[in-house]
Amino acid sequence: MLEPRETLPSLADLRAETCARIDAMFETLLPVPDRPQARLWLAIRHATIGGGKRLRPLLVLLSGRLFGVAEEAALRAGLAVEAIHAHSLIHDDLPCMDDDDLRRGRPTVHRAFDEATALLAGDSLLALAFGVLADPETHPDAAIRSELVCSLSRAAGAAGMAGGQMIDIGTPGLTLDLAGVTQLQQLKTGALLAWSIEAGAILGRASETNRRRLALYAQCLGLIFQIADDLLDCEGEEAKAGKRVGKDEAAGKQTFVSLLGANGARHKARELLDEAVAHLAPFGADAALLAEVAEFALSRDH
């Protein structure tokens, strides 16, 4: 006789719950001290609490579920990658980078505070992320904690996200082709998304085969998200996006949309969606929500 199958929460429920729990964790982790440096903590809180889709923590949770990872462990790894994501947004928004005033519908950190405070808030969040991962509360096995730190260091640093940002800003004269734009995005936005999915596998001691499957899924997912972002940047509404739109075109940047056209980019994203789902097939129904994330990535309007 079969046991009645436990009812799984919907993706929307899980997203809402993840948002609430990550907010609560940042609250606990970031009490404002009664000291001259309080301003720094306020800036960090501005950048981390009450905003964002919390996609990366959600991915750690969903990937971890495939291997029976405890929610608490997955959420702590999710908090770490969210801290790095917030760090990258603060620094990306600075005048010497994208010079943006608006983020998630609120003033960017250097607008709400000042440039020096934003710089230090971004730095602090980067340091915080690794401390959270290495803390015994994340996982009882120190080897797993160390592996999380090593892999996130690669994903965030010069060989990962920061390298992607460098390509993005460092080649004003150079016109990237499709391979170039793909590599840029795989580093700039793909590296942290891929790490989020890898983190669940590390925490769950997944086999090499399963890690490879998830890495291929993650690669597709990152590109789907970027194509959707490019489409939103050229067609989206500022009010829904919560940030300035149309800036890629204004900056003369090559994107999937400028290289393939809006229809071509949409077609490419649908191909990638099929491929992403195919990589998940061996996990069966357990991976249904990961497949749904890829569909959501393509259909979102902000």
Place this chain on the structure above:
Amino acid sequence: MLEPRETLPSLADLRAETCARIDAMFETLLPVPDRPQARLWLAIRHATIGGGKRLRPLLVLLSGRLFGVAEEAALRAGLAVEAIHAHSLIHDDLPCMDDDDLRRGRPTVHRAFDEATALLAGDSLLALAFGVLADPETHPDAAIRSELVCSLSRAAGAAGMAGGQMIDIGTPGLTLDLAGVTQLQQLKTGALLAWSIEAGAILGRASETNRRRLALYAQCLGLIFQIADDLLDCEGEEAKAGKRVGKDEAAGKQTFVSLLGANGARHKARELLDEAVAHLAPFGADAALLAEVAEFALSRDH
């Protein structure tokens, strides 16, 4: 019959050797890729190779020697803290912070490259440090690697160095008293120096008592260094310092020298030196070079 005592290298020899080995390790770790992001790696190399006193790695080595730590392990921890130190100098020199053109006698990173590249180079070095510590090459015991990561995260982040930088820049209207300046410096420059000494103790599984002794020594050492820095800033020569001098006074910043006078600051530093040496007494002759570092801190002219 006593074994003939192994001849210990002098502090000067050990400093020179540490400089050479840290340079060589950064060289190995930072090959320039043949890719569009090569500029980022060049900026990181500019900030890390061929400069600096390598005081922090030296402190890890000397502290580690008290507990029989392998040189290779101590140097890797030293490389990590030196990466964080270089990160903080790059970001400190940016126009939104101290706006400096000269560092170690060479153009600062944002002068030699540009602000965005300097921002990303600093970020990359911060991420790199934690990856180096968590790598199994640093120590076979993952629990020790994790403890190094946790403690360095605290020392570098908002509760440590970044918090100190925030106090330094964030209170233009507020005049700090001696207690305030002491706290600022214990965070801004003291936290990484203290971590360097702590790292040797962590790697060597030192007892709580010995850790406490070394922490008290480290606290004195950090203040001695800062007082010496303040004295150099008001009396030093730019050519020897390799950086702009007289900037504290120009910025109207409170320092140990402005609060105590040059003679008063020198007296305070000598008191701290006696205290530092007293905390080392239980380690006997093994700690002679750590005592010498404290003396060197006070007598240096750059």
